[in-house]
Amino acid sequence: MEQTQQQIRFSEASLKKIEEMKTRYPEGRQKSALLPVLHLAQNEFDGWLSAPVMDYVASLLDITPIEVYEVASFYSMYNLKPVGKCMFEFCQTGPCCLNGVEELIEYTEDKLGIKVNQTTADGKFTIKAVECMGSCGTAPMAQIGTYYYENLTKEKINKIIEVFGQPDFDPFKKYDI
């Protein structure tokens, strides 16, 4: 559904947090809070940043929308298109490749019937391949929501798909896999 400006509003807790964040920087430098606020927005508005959401963020920080768009499009963690509730972000850099992440990505693709950068038809899963996550000693790994899932195996992937596909899956919670 197309989001409109009227429907977009942060929760009271987030609005309070944003006001506090703005005080961390000198007068007139509230734009410094842009990256953290965009993370909050992504967390609250279905995991991605629509143009109306970015316009809303611009209004909160008293900056122009283009200042938000240019930042949102520069950093790889901001999703500019809808993503699944469970988004596998597999690290695909050298050390993870040494430990077999490529085979694991292919396995996950087969299992879910989608390719990297695609989302399942039911909107539950997205697969992304990202660059080094700082988890090289526990490779192969993927970030899902807030947390890292490390030393991954095919068995663990099976379990993640089973558990994280449930309606009560919370991407901000840590699961024991």
Added chain:
Amino acid sequence: MGTKLLLEHIHVPGIETFPVYRSKGGYRAVEKALKTMSPDDVMEEVKKSGLRGRGGAGFPTGMKWSFLDRKSEKPRYLVCNADESEPGTFKDRYLMEKNPHIFIEGLILSSYALGSKSTYIYIRGEYKWIVGILEKAIAEAKAAGFLGKNILGSGADIEIYVNNGAGAYICGEETALLESLEGKRGNPRMKPPFPAISGLYGCPTVVNNVETLAAVTPIINMGGDEYAKLGVGKSTGTKLISACGHLNRPGVYEIDLGLPVDEFLNSDEYCGGIRKGHELKAVIAGGSSVPILPGELFLKNINGEGRLMSYESLSDGGFVSGTMLGSGGFIAMDETTCIVHNTWTLARFYHHESCGQCSPCREGTGWMEKVLHRIEFGHGHQQDIDLLVDIARKIEGNTICPLGDAAAWPVAAAIRHFRDEFQYHIDHPEKVKDSRKAHLPNYKSVTV
């Protein structure tokens, strides 16, 4: 057992909480500094310690601090670079997760020395859960009176804030980090002016790595002279090394600088050797940007002398036969590793992470990735190896920031030492096209 300064209490249950950290002597350095030392005294101890930047460049920290423009009437800032993203490096993550207070204590000491009233930690966006760990530690320190206004009656006001990035390796470059912290795209700035003169919001700024700032805590506790006795030569103190790849015991280790590389790689106190049934083929000693070395050349320099884990020993031989200690991201590879494949994945990384500002890097990293991809998957041309060398040479030194060099070096070094593997891929396309594994079991450099 080596000296443990940063990881001494890492296995004590609850060390991440204030009461346990305090019971192990935590915040004694802050008490000592703020009650008995002037900011200049703190800086003097750091200078004496010989501490060098632990983020990768190895620049003397005390000297970097001394460049800060103290005559300026503008506010001064300390910014901590916690944007750890060099492939192979995960030491700062470990320290912040497991022992956040030693880091916060170092930040307070450094903020005091530099006169920073608002200190920012810029942490990579992916470390989402660590933001909470740090904010809790900051709140605990503040509640105990070690942060905030007029700390311990010294007159110093210090606040520490955490600001998260959003997935951009380039923000580990200090001027890109400052741009990002100002809420902009992470495009590195032209230098000069250096941040020490004009950094965050155009004010005098020092940017230091997490481990560097954490090391200020033991330096103040033991004194700079004592710290300088640890290590070897100009590589003083201890260093965190994050070890990964084909090892029996990957993980984060604190070593005395100067530890023999053979001991680090093979002893059970550290990496425990290459995984069972396999042999060492190659090592990337200090994060993916530093030149790869064949196992033999890593263990011993060109004169047959055993290397040490120190800035000087690892760089012995320059880029012809040496490498760098870098960030301490240690990647060991066994004989199953295809160097072409590994180099391609690293080239893909740098292409993805180039900010796009300078043409040699924006275009060159993409070309290198493309050429390496076709070699790896059996479509290489005979002239491709020389083409790669040529591209790497034309990126190096021709960009605003060091990302260009960081992208060029791994490719140039892989070809320097493993050229025969690249040639094999070009000569035998049908044999290489479906396999990611090694095709040649070479352990020696082909040129050195």
